[in-house]
Amino acid sequence: MFRVTNEAIDLSELVSYVTDPEAGAIVPFIGTTRNNNEGRKVIALDYEAYPEMAEKELARIGEEAKKKWPICKMAIVHRLGAVQIGEASVIIVVSSAHRDAAFAASRFAIEEIKKTVPIWKKEVFEGGEVWIGTQSGQPLTALK
Amino acid sequence: MTVRVKFFAILRDRTGASEVSKELSEGSTVADLWRELQKDYPKLAVPGIRLLYAVNQNYVGTDYCLREHDEVVFLPPVSGG
Numbered sequence: 001m002f003r004v005t006n007e008a009i010d011l012s013e014l015v016s017y018v019t020d021p022e023a024g025a026i027v028p029f030i031g032t033t034r035n036n037n038e039g040r041k042v043i044a045l046d047y048e049a050y051p052e053m054a055e056k057e058l059a060r061i062g063e064e065a066k067k068k069w070p071i072c073k074m075a076i077v078h079r080l081g082a083v084q085i086g087e088a089s090v091i092i093v094v095s096s097a098h099r100d101a102a103f104a105a106s107r108f109a110i111e112e113i114k115k116t117v118p119i120w121k122k123e124v125f126e127g128g129e130v131w132i133g134t135q136s137g138q139p140l141t142a143l144k
Numbered sequence: 145m146t147v148r149v150k151f152f153a154i155l156r157d158r159t160g161a162s163e164v165s166k167e168l169s170e171g172s173t174v175a176d177l178w179r180e181l182q183k184d185y186p187k188l189a190v191p192g193i194r195l196l197y198a199v200n201q202n203y204v205g206t207d208y209c210l211r212e213h214d215e216v217v218f219l220p221p222v223s224g225g
Contacts, residue, residue: 133221
């Protein structure tokens with residue numbers, strides 16, 4: 001299950017989805033909205049996506065994880081829109097026969113999400129708002 | 145040929161548009177399209193920003209040759225998670 005949603009993410013639904021009689025471990029990762037960033041007092045995060053491509057990229061991450069580790073099932077759901085402090089912005093749940101594979105695949109997935117999935121967050125803080133993001137693309141000057 | 149361009153995040157803010165159609169000459173690349181768009185939207189080039197490029201929801205390079213009805217997106221730095 002790889003999707004983006006405007007609704008609150010239901011952890012138990014994802015756990016049910018990856019539950020498998022062959023699995024001996026289920027690892028959930030919940031990314032939550034923190035109340036501070038780089039010295040700023042954060043009020044909320046506002047997420048936006050290129051939804052069709054984001055879901056495609058999430059599925060690609062799942063396929064790659066399956067090639068790298070013997071996992072049973074994986075679910076990744078990323079929230080869009082305004083996410084209040086303490087709420088989940090992303091949940092990854094992985095099941096595997098033995099725990100090492102699920103832990104490794106979960107770690108891989110969150111790192112990849114931050115690099116390749118077309119989702120952007122705008123940080124709304126006391127006194128303003130700013131788009132967050134760092135990545136290694138080509139500088140704009142390369143296109144001039 | 146005509147291509148469709150979608151803007152997200154900071155680029156949508158800077159252009160004030162989320163989707164536009166653009167007429168291009170045959171053989172135009174992603175880089176050519178970017179140059180044309182900068183004429184329409186002088187504020188598009190955010191100083192120091194690094195971009196990635198997607199055509200029909202796949203990452204491509206700047207020298208990718210566009211075709212009729214392609215959906216092109218200039219992706220500002222992603223920040224999911």
